Amino acid sequence: MTGPATSTPHAFESNPVRDLPLQHLDGFTHRWVDADGVRLHAVEGGRPSGPAVVLLAGFPQTWWAWRKVMPGLADRFRVIAIDLPGQGHSERPERSYDTHAVAAHVHTAVKALGVSTYSLVAHDIGAWVAFSLALDFESHLRRVALLDAGIPGITLPEAIPTDPDRAWKTWHFAFHMVPDLPETLLAGREREYVGWFLKMKALSPDTFDDAEVDHYAAAVAADGGLRASLAYYRDAAESARKNREALERRHMTVPILGISSSHGSVPDMAASISPWADNTTRIIVPDAGHFIPDEQPEAVAAAITDFIAVDD
Template identity: 35%
Template structure:
């Protein structure tokens, strides 16, 4: 049913897993995940949609160049990928760092996007200050979950040097602290860690989005001048963002629905796939 493939999108070759019949649906994973984050929802989605689960630039089996990690560049990657696969218009769902990427796709290329679903992130430059300020508060859980927003922006001779050969500690902690009470299986975390150890440029690619964070913030400030007109679904895990994504998206989009995913922490498609499928398919069918 599914095919692993490589697609040239200008200066990089992206890896994607595709399959299914129906309207095209692009899935954009979060950090530090890969396309594999969607594995539990892809078979059901493929009954009604042509699913494209991509490895972002710098991630998984995709190329890992030095630059191009701002949201405008990553959005161009996504649109070029879908164009190469024969899809002029499509729906897109992005979670975690995939959320600002998916938002950039919809804002920069509104003629290409039918519907937008987002989850579990903030939009840099748009109501993001409050999220970052929490790092200064005496809340140990929030510190454990959010400190990477700063650490990941550091130069490679600092963060890459500190994480290399300790990927299991660093990334393992990220998966654990953001999971809530329903932890991901050990074998799933080990898979992601193996991918992050498999390429000498994997850490550079993993941190690329964060090093371009302030460029993305400037782009988002400009995007906010024009609200999205397509329907938007905002999702959050019950034990994580909850319904907080809805008000954020309302500031940049005119037609927003909000859903809290029961039983999920941050990794909603892996922790509560049935609830994500129910919310997403209802939204897409609307």
């Protein structure tokens, strides 16, 4: 049975990752929920009676990736940013990081917060989870927005390109799947590793300041965070298998917005998803690399608002 959500006054007792300092955002509250045996961290605010919007971040970030977008949504929506299992201040289970297993935890967490129907907005590995969640729990979703991500079994490349101009964007997929070696090389050097992604994949290398790099690196380093981060890639084949099996039965009918950027990894998210979904639209955010919510938060907030407000 799902336990009650816990708010900020009891954060120390509820927080499963106590060595990582909490990041606070004005108008938002930290909560923890028991999602089928995995304690997940959520940050909630906005208009309590408004339509619910759930935000999921990817590697190597935490819910903090949405900090610039969340205030722009708060006047109209109930905003809930969730740390995935192994991410941020959520628990780091030992196994089951395929995206359908993770999606079930996320959906249970949302229900524990009293939300039955919601829109889902997700970036990078968060988009992996969101895609699987849409396959498994579509009847609970109003709309889904996916930002700059190849989806396992659907659009994620099977092979790493050998052209240096493209290989730097995807080389880490194979590296993360190698047993043990990444942990051996990266333990104690998480800041250098995380910093490379944040600096190289943003259009401007100044997008992330030292404090932000410190936060994300500390989250990866804390309490099994590195192992959990790698586990999403190591379970990608299982995620792909389950995605393909689900799509053999039906297409997705929930409206999907593909958000790409001028200098991101996936030139047209909507086009990449459209063979498996009946209702896709797209937007290309200018002057941004892979980390679109950090680089162009106002454009992202506006795109999400316009997309979801159609149903109001």
